[in-house]
Amino acid sequence: MRWSLVLIVLAFAAIAGVLRAKSPAVSTSLPMAKPGDEGFSADRLQKVHDAMQRHIDTGEISGAVTLSSRNGRVIYFDAQELADIPSKRPMQKDEVFELACGRRREG
16 A cells, blocks of 8 residues: 555656646646546545545645546546645645655665
């Protein structure tokens, strides 16, 4: 489960970099589509939101940004909870994440 969360965060970090480079207005940077138009179920996408909320509720993360797309069109884009806990700043869809490796090389 942890690797899937890491992959989601890494994927978003890459996408966020592209969005920031292209336009400050994230909501209009990418073409949007309804989930059903691209073969996704809105009910199943709600499970993505719920899964991220579980990670937030357990304290593993303070917030999340999740984006799903197909055929170059965004079908799900959501920001949840906090980007900064001390200031209680809400997570934004164009949030920039600092990523670091938590593994140490042996030897």
